[in-house]
Amino acid sequence: MKTFNELNINKELIEKLKKQGIKNPTPIQEESIPYIKNKKDLIGEAQTGTGKTLAFLLPILENLEKNNKMIQTLILTPTRELAIQISEVIESLNKDNHYKYLTIYGGKDISNQIEDLKQGIQIIIGTPGRILDHIKRKTIDLSKIKTLVLDEADQMIFLGFKNEVEEIIPKLAKKRQTLCFSATMDSSVKKLAYKITNNPISIKIESEEKILDNINQFLIKTIDRQKRDMLCQILNKTNPFMGIIFCRTKVRVDALEKVLSERGYSCQKIHSDIIQSKREKIIKAFKNAEFQYLVATDVASRGLDINGVTHVYNFDIPENVETYIHRIGRTGRAGEKGETYMFVDPKDTVQLQEIEKEIKMEIPRLELEHISNTECNYELPKLKYNKKIKTTSKKK
Template sequence: MNFKELGISQDIVNILKKSSITSPTPIQEQSILSIKQGKDVIAEAQTGTGKTLAFLLPMFENISPNINSVQGLIISPTRELAIQITEEAMKLKEAKDINILAAYGGKDIGSQLKKLKGNIHLIIATPGRLLDHIDRKTIDLSKLKTLVLDEADQMLLMGFKNEVETILKSTCKKRQTLCFSATMNPQVKKLAYRYMVDPLMVTVKKQEVTLENIRQEVVETTDRRKQDSLCAVLDKDNPFMAIIFCRTKRRADNLEVALHQRGYNCQKLHSDVLQSKRERIMKSFRNADIQYLIATDVASRGLDVSGVGHIYNYDIPESVEAYIHRIGRTGRAGEEGYTCLFVDPKDSKLLDEIEKTIKFKIPRRDLNL
């Protein structure tokens, strides 16, 4: 099946071609037509499956530029993800002149307010900033056609349940609601079904295959020796570009200072870093001006950077899903990837759980320190 058969106009198909997107992914194939027809959809799909275009394409088809009202709203849990969705939407704008507003914290609210005086058709927002606009009565969602909850599981995990419900209540009752989530846990289902009408369920199974392209190793160390172990591995591997994952913002801060002192080209990325700086860091990393990105899980949600050959798990993730999610950022599109997990004796229970789930005993890497 191609995009034309899914009801996507030739102008938009031409834009997709410019980005070398010629055929729909499974999630796009299963959901675009139903979304275009106005149905409510609950979709379970991982990052990297093409879900952003699965909702953006039919929304673009359904928005009328000559109607002066907000017709589409996409709510995203993090600023990074909101930025990424906005970038995708801006590319499509070449084909159809739709006014887009990105509303997230860290962006100057004054300029957002000024822009809202104009005619906005599509808003991409984080819950906090959107509520701010709703409270100030600077955004009117009464004529909304389509609302998207993106990464709904992450939204609830980050404690945005009340904000999301308040936003939903301030929209037009007749709207179409789309819910995209990496996992369909009971809370997501409960929220979705409460606000949706007879939704279509679309599930794109996790592609275990991706792990086949990824060589995984474990370094057994202690928390005290972890920094030295990491540096020994980085010196030996010297990757072109890599992401180093830490469990908390403080751990990322400390590691960045330590690596800078040792002369490594690195930058940290987490939610306390100013938005403008985060955007600069991501641009530099995408351009390979930064070799090592030190990130927390929340800040890296939705990060899709091509060319990342190495992932270093400085801290073991909090769950098996998080481990698979982290390492899935390498070994994309048939490329070989490498991941290294640093474990302290207290991490052994979680390591067992990871190995049991991926049905694989991860080889140990000996550093001879």
């Protein structure tokens, strides 16, 4: 394994990384950084939690012309949360204000963004819709950018932003470096990636199994009307330091968060109907461990890199294996151990079979005793485990 020094990252950045506890590059960083520094186009495939953000940010910051106040880099992300996370990583490396960057997304006052753009921004991190809005208003000039980053390309397509991305591309400098990063690379992602790049270097990091190795996965067979009580049993048993509970829809998030709050659990919710300013406050509070459970739709399954998440609970089974891996990837990060629990209704059988086939394992089953009308602040029936579980929980 190479060091950051061997990758020719400057000492100032290396010291800032060390202060954050980052001493050695991850495989995607080790493979990608030399090509990006040499201004090659690149398509990188690596799972969530493998360090893709620093893989492109470090060489971009190295190549930035500090005295050039034009926009030099555009980083497109599918969600506001991911845009904010990337900007936070830049900020952690920018204590001396070497780099002028701006995060652009909907839900924020566009007039303030326009004023900020006049100050000489070098790096733009934004979502496709708001970037297009600025292009149409002629408040942003991307004709001279040197580097385009398409981050989480698979999610960009999944969320329906392919047309917006293709509308933005012609507005960019033709002679540019294009970097495309994705957790998965199906035919639609590959088609888009190769369309916008020029003779790219392709890098694939086989890390899915390593991620899963750090996570103890468990499955609970149930029916929908018993899910809430069974979830409460599991929450009481595991009592995680921090946990994320995933639901399939905004309505189900609202309903579950209300029930959990009424039963005395420390929780808040996040989904796309919650105004952006409030979402940011909730995420910040969760990062600071001000509450124990985040109840979320899949808007939170990508881009949220939160230390301390020890457990993930799939209240609803995810739609596909990619979403399953992204959800459970919120725990077991940076070599730490994590635990996940998934509640499966009989109607979910086909989806479960597909997930287990892809991850090449049968998820261990837990059996819960029959319960009815259980209020979870009362003493609960004991869990019957098929196998002994080592928990990573910590009393709050």
